[in-house]
Amino acid sequence: MMGGVLARPLRIGTRGSKLALWQAAETARLLAAAHPALAAPGALETVVIRTTGDAVTDRPLYEIGGKGLFTKEIEAALLAGEVDVAVHSLKDVPSFLPPGLRLAAFLVREDARDCLISQTPVTGLADLPAAARVGTSSPRRAAQILAARPDLQVVSLRGNVDTRLAKIAAGEADATLLALAGLSRLGLADRATALLSEQEMLPAVAQGAIGLEIRADDADTAAWLAPLDHAETRHRVVAERAMLAALDGSCRTPIGGHARLVGDRLVLEGLVVRPDGGDMRRDRGDASISDAAALGAEIGARLKASADPRWFAGPHFEGPQAGGMAPGAAPKVSR
Numbered sequence: 001m002m003g004g005v006l007a008r009p010l011r012i013g014t015r016g017s018k019l020a021l022w023q024a025a026e027t028a029r030l031l032a033a034a035h036p037a038l039a040a041p042g043a044l045e046t047v048v049i050r051t052t053g054d055a056v057t058d059r060p061l062y063e064i065g066g067k068g069l070f071t072k073e074i075e076a077a078l079l080a081g082e083v084d085v086a087v088h089s090l091k092d093v094p095s096f097l098p099p100g101l102r103l104a105a106f107l108v109r110e111d112a113r114d115c116l117i118s119q120t121p122v123t124g125l126a127d128l129p130a131a132a133r134v135g136t137s138s139p140r141r142a143a144q145i146l147a148a149r150p151d152l153q154v155v156s157l158r159g160n161v162d163t164r165l166a167k168i169a170a171g172e173a174d175a176t177l178l179a180l181a182g183l184s185r186l187g188l189a190d191r192a193t194a195l196l197s198e199q200e201m202l203p204a205v206a207q208g209a210i211g212l213e214i215r216a217d218d219a220d221t222a223a224w225l226a227p228l229d230h231a232e233t234r235h236r237v238v239a240e241r242a243m244l245a246a247l248d249g250s251c252r253t254p255i256g257g258h259a260r261l262v263g264d265r266l267v268l269e270g271l272v273v274r275p276d277g278g279d280m281r282r283d284r285g286d287a288s289i290s291d292a293a294a295l296g297a298e299i300g301a302r303l304k305a306s307a308d309p310r311w312f313a314g315p316h317f318e319g320p321q322a323g324g325m326a327p328g329a330a331p332k333v334s335r
Contacts, residue, residue, distance in 0.1 A: 013083030090206035110181035115192035135173030143254035146277030181208035202256030246300025
């Protein structure tokens with residue numbers, strides 16, 4: 001009951017990683033600050049849900065089902081009424097939600113850029129030694145790395161933030177890329193060796209944004225969440241996700257997209273690239289914030305029309321034996 005005594009706690013569903021728990025705790029903090037009733041002891045409950053993406057860590061995501069691997073179990077709990085709100089890193093959320101669910105609020109977005117973590121001081125990808133091993137499980141990052149530096153070796157590197165930082169320290173790769181937002185939220189921004197410009201590494205759609213998902217007919221939870229919704233973040237991610245939907249992209253397809261508010265105009269840049277980095281298509285446009293979805297759909301349609309349709313057709317990947325992508329580690333078009 002809004003403004004009164006709750007019949008039961010408002011239940012927040014989340015993954016169990018350190019970053020996911022931070023995001024759930026931040027959501028709880030903001031809810032308690034916005035509503036005195038939710039600041040009472042026991043008014044909020046965090047429910048940790050193990051996802052397929054957390055359980056399977058020895059293979060790239062595109063090999064075990066693609067986008068949704070960090071969300072589907074949480075969404076199932078939401079639909080079953082076991083939780084009331086799901087807290088997601090929005091870049092993990094597919095562009096089409098399950099029937100009966102909707103994104104009700106978006107928290108203030110962090111810096112969306114990627115950063116490079118290297119064993120040696122560098123200012124960007126251009127400074128990495130020849131044939132250096134760069135660890136990532138992201139086709140988007142892998143393809144842009146190879147587009148900039150075809151000599152680099154892309155090797156598979158999965159795990160949470162702490163795990164990947166430890167793997168670099170242990171020498172499993174010479175460098176890796178992480179979202180600055182995640183590092184910042186965990187107090188680890190000082191671990192970034194270099195911050196990459198959007199021209200060098202266009203971020204993932206909705207990177208740095210936290211989305212709050214609810215059952216579509218749950219008006220009470222929607223009302224609790226309303227004060228947390230950040231309008232600028234909403235406009236930006238609506239445009240980016242509309243672009244992704246128009247591209248019908250999965251985590252197998254290297255796609256980047258980032259929208260910025262410039263004055264009263266929303267500027268969106270997007271890219272699609274062949275998985276081996278050998279070809280890249282970029283486009284950009286601007287519109288009023290009221291036309292965010294239309295802008296995203298337009299940029300997505302133009303990118304799809306300009307790209308080879310085989311890039312979106314499914315898994316046809318292999319790796320070269322020397323240079324480029326390590327065998328089985330990241331996608332490479334083979335036709």
